[in-house]
Amino acid sequence: MAQPTSTSLMKPETLALHSGQFEDKNAAAVVAPLYLSTTFERDENYELPNGYLYTRAGNPNREQLETILATLENGSEAMAFSSGQAAAMTFFQCLKPGDHVLVPDDAYYGTPSLLQDFFTSWGLTFSKVDTTKIAEIENAIRPETRVVWLETPSNPQLKVSDLQEIAQLAKAHNLISVCDNTWATPMLQNPLNLGCDVVMHSTTKYLGGHSDVLGGALIFKKKGELSDRARQLQTLGGAVPSPFDCWLVVRGIKTLAVRVRQQSANAQQVAEFLESQEAVEKVHYPGLVSHAGFHTSQRQMSSGGAMLSVQVKGGADEALVFIKKLNLFTPATSLGGVESLIEHRASVEGPDTLTPKNLLRISVGLEHAEDLINDLRQALAGL
């Protein structure tokens, strides 16, 4: 299929299907063929006819995925990696020893762990800040600060940070603003359009969408020194996804818009139900008026998303009993797949975690909302 010429006027639903398409001259296949070849033949002039040399440096399936990701996030360039962590790792490796990074106090635990356990010995320093408060960010900026890393809504407390306001502050202080957009997906929130410089994704989650492929991505607003360095590290470091991994994520993205729309509508109903229940202490969901980030999320997201956290009355024991009584929510880590998952984050994060012991994180899937609510009702009745 030919690449549409004027993509800028099209909506994300259309772009998810039509951007990055390449013509299959061999068989005219509608779906892109899988190029497992690790190496590519030179022609009689010893040139590379399609530009591909070796799969670590470039592959048609990876290029297709990168084109789609750049298009959906409105970036100039995208790089696909073998996991979200490989993408984050590559970004931090683009910095220099001595640089200082600001990270949210509530974030995917792997991000601060990577900084603490590996990059401090490499010379990076970092501070945790409450990125929902602009004054806290401003106060934490030092002369050597280079980056403000953001994650909104955050994991696991669904805190919402104002991307536009923070990106402006970052520009004024010459900082690079990066947003981990995994939880919102490009269908609900586009950080680059709000002024951020870089978007990071774990494509393992909503983009893949079926809990069957690991992947990550970095998307850059502008091509320049930073993106060139990341591209070089992608090739030299070699944390690249396999062609089949790319093919699976491309397939997942085709249904991203409808999945996220439905899963988010289900999550809104589930959140409203949970909030009305006697056995529930607190629900964290950006689509609830009671949520501290409700107004900001209304401005920067097109819906509340499909992730929520709930604190049941009691402690860890009550939370774990609740999980055991559920039938439709699989107790497993991860998120963003078609099936609903539930997780006790404090158990996963260990004894030092700031996550409340009675908090359960829920990834709402594509089951019917009524079935999900009935299951939650019977489990709460047993507490």
Ligand SMILES: *Cc1c(COP(=O)(O)O)cnc(C)c1O
């Ligand atoms: C899962 C996740 C990551 C890490 O991605 P992997 O693909 O597991 O390496 C990073 N950030 C967020 C918000 C995540 O949910």
